[in-house]
Amino acid sequence: VKGTASDGREYSASDPHLLRWVHVAEVDSFIRAHQAYGATPLDTAGYDAYVADMAVIARKLGVPAPPTSVQGLKDQIAQFRPELRGTTESRDAAKYLLLTPPLELVARVPYSLIAAAAIAILPTWARADLRLPYLPVTEQLVVKPIGQLISSTIRWATSGDFVSQAV
Structure with a gap:
């Protein structure tokens, strides 16, 4: 998938930076859903283990430097925030x-x-x-x-x- 954003920027779904954004957004969403609607909440170590497991998959899909802990996940989302906007x-x-x-x-x-x-x-x-x-x-x-x-x-x-x- 390739295209042009509304501000004129070219993009590609295989762009490693965009792959990392999709990865961190997805993992964060799954954690939020599990915390709100899961049968048994995990402890901090359990959520960190989940993020680390997802990082293994992400690396195999070409995601550079995926987070391996919840804190790393939060940090990466914060790094992306200036790039994000409603259109x-x-x-x-x-x-x-x-x-x-x-x-x-x-x-x-x-x-x-x-x-x-x-x-x-x-x-x-x-x-x-x-x-x-x-x-x-x-x-x-x-x-x-x-x-x-x-x-x-x-x-x-x-x-x-x-x-x-x-x-």
Whole structure:
């Protein structure tokens, strides 16, 4: 994938710098999701081990100097922050994915619940750049419990318990 950003900069999906951004954003997102919706939170050493394991994969995919600890992950995200900004295109993409996804009407309700759970774990700065709402009371009382219920349901449905009960 190659293209031109809205400010005229050329980019390539194989650019090592961009690969590193995608890697740190992905790992950070998985950690945030696990902390919010996981069945059993990890301790600091567990999260550091996860980041280190992901670094092994990242290196094999061509990511230069991936972080190997949560602190390293936070540091690299902070290094990228000056490069990041909300654009018309990014806000349009978020609007499309969140408000008008290409789904049948019956699928939109569960999709919107999962999307709300995802928005709830975004960093404040990312949410602001995308102009996504911040509703802390609603997120704490409605979105987070629904996200936990969805996660629990998925864990149950993909466990051996569900399979043995279905047979």
